Amino acid sequence: MDAMKAILGRRSIRKFTGETIPDTDIKKLLEAAMAAPSACNQQPWHFVVAKDKKTHEKVMEIQPYTKMLEKASVAVFVCADPELQTCPGFWVQDITAATENLLLAVHAMGYGATWCGLYPNDDPVWKVKELLGLPKQVMPLNVIAIGVPDEEKPPSNRYNEDRVHYEKW
Numbered sequence: 001m002d003a004m005k006a007i008l009g010r011r012s013i014r015k016f017t018g019e020t021i022p023d024t025d026i027k028k029l030l031e032a033a034m035a036a037p038s039a040c041n042q043q044p045w046h047f048v049v050a051k052d053k054k055t056h057e058k059v060m061e062i063q064p065y066t067k068m069l070e071k072a073s074v075a076v077f078v079c080a081d082p083e084l085q086t087c088p089g090f091w092v093q094d095i096t097a098a099t100e101n102l103l104l105a106v107h108a109m110g111y112g113a114t115w116c117g118l119y120p121n122d123d124p125v126w127k128v129k130e131l132l133g134l135p136k137q138v139m140p141l142n143v144i145a146i147g148v149p150d151e152e153k154p155p156s157n158r159y160n161e162d163r164v165h166y167e168k169w
């Protein structure tokens, strides 16, 4: 898929058929995520891939805006390990770039996904850390519900001239 088409056509998909996604495709999605830029190329990310519906159910209890996980094929927790940083302070930007890459790859490959935020809300972050057995310093920033889409959404058009400033504000 053309990059502009993928970027402009990506939407949050919250209805899934429940069909599974092959492991080979999940690997491709993670390759796309890890192709993201990061400060000093520090790549401070880890990804926890959870297909177990029991895990999905627990996440739905922890973070109520993740209900689309009910029929999702896989949940990918995008995590940061700040100890991997060589240019400290940029980890949130790094993980966010990886997350958007993942979402674009999902759309380009014909799947659907929704980004569900965890960080910086303490309660879901700590509960998800415990659920997944993450090391102490590792932070789950978000969980991406991914599946075979059971809904279609039109491309968004959010271009807003008022938010663009040339040379100075």
Ligand SMILES: Cc1cc2nc3c(=O)[nH]c(=O)nc-3n(C[C@H](O)[C@H](O)[C@H](O)COP(=O)(O)O)c2cc1C
Binding pocket: 010, 011, 012, 013, 014, 065, 066, 114, 115, 116, 117, 156
């Ligand atoms: C940091 C962040 C957290 C989000 N958390 C949730 C969430 O918990 N549940 C959800 O259904 N959507 C969540 N979203 C998706 C947004 O609601 C969605 O991206 C936005 O409404 C724009 O719609 P679109 O993705 O279809 O373009 C989140 C998006 C971001 C970037």
